[in-house]
Amino acid sequence: MRPEHVEPTILDDPDEVDRFLEANHLTRQGILAIRDAAYVQMVDCSPLMAANAPGTLAYHYGVLETRAQFLGEHWELSREGGIEAIFNQQLNSKIVFQNVDVACSRVNDPRPRSEKGSGAERECQANLFEFYGMSTPKKIRIPQNHMAVYFIMVDERGAVELSRPVIEDKKFTGFIERVFVSDGSDIEREKALPAEPLDQPVDDFDVPVRRRS
Template identity: 40%
Template sequence: MAGWVETKILGEPWDVDRRIAEMGLSMDGLINSVRAARTASGNATALHPSNAAGTFGYHEGVASLRQEFIGDEWVIDRKDGVETIRNDRKGLKIGFCNVDRACGDKAPKPRSDKGAASERACGPMLFDPEELRFFVRGDAVGLAFYYLMVDDMGRAELTRPKISGKTFEGAVERIFLLPEGDEEDMLLNLDDDGIAEDFEPKIVRK
């Protein structure tokens, strides 16, 4: 039986920069995606539905990730309706998610329910119920699905979560990108009430 391993948390700038480079990403590209999402969320007004800020931010966050990174190695991936970028050489997928609190002591929670497709992408639930904050099964390491997670203060992390019961239940790895938020961020919050973040589209004939 696989042993339990401690959740890996990277917060020092040199560790973060090294890990981001290993993943075939760039800090500038990730921060640009955070800012694009936050700018889009700021387009929501009191006349929009209550989940508009989060929805706008999610759409632009995904689009910006693709604009920043697709090319020789990264490609668009929409498997099972989960919108990501994928790097087969690195064995990685990355999506975008609005969360309650990035870069905190506890692993973030998504502001909208995660569907069955997202749970399959992140792998089966492999957490010790008594240690959700810190430990995961060692055999979870082969599942490399990360989210660029952004909260309503502009804090951001790149994190590989595990999903159970439509939410995140701990993480394999957390990489703190903007633990204090973004000084250039002057936007609204990312409140989501039932945002259709990982919906699986159905095509119906008339």
């Protein structure tokens, strides 16, 4: 079967975004909760911590909150291929958390704040570009029956999008879909920092696990 060719799409209309999220068994409230958990870690690090602490802590708490929000009837925990994610067997889709330099911009595409590993690249390797001369837009070749891998992308402003990238040479080289959830303007930054220490993850959180292949 010949692969399907599509142009990258951007959803930023709130109603369209909500319909997309609902169709994928996700919610705006859940995505924003993930953003909030990661954002707090970005801005609440002590200057005495290591320089990479904001990104590292944001990643760990972003992964934690992604699972806390969505594991259950539709989504299961996945570490397949060494990728920390959640997986929906019915939709054959996976969701990964990612810190990026910018989100929800039509001018600049997001770039990961750290290189992607070989596992993530393999997951997204089927999303290859075909360029038509030097002009834009680029069209993307998507093989049929291939897993869709989405990333919840959060930047330092608190902007967040759910997007499906192409990964080549450990970098995002393009996007199939970009779904703008918030540009960060909804964050009350003075109230973003917790008045008390963040709750620690519970020890007996029992979830289904998708094992590595």
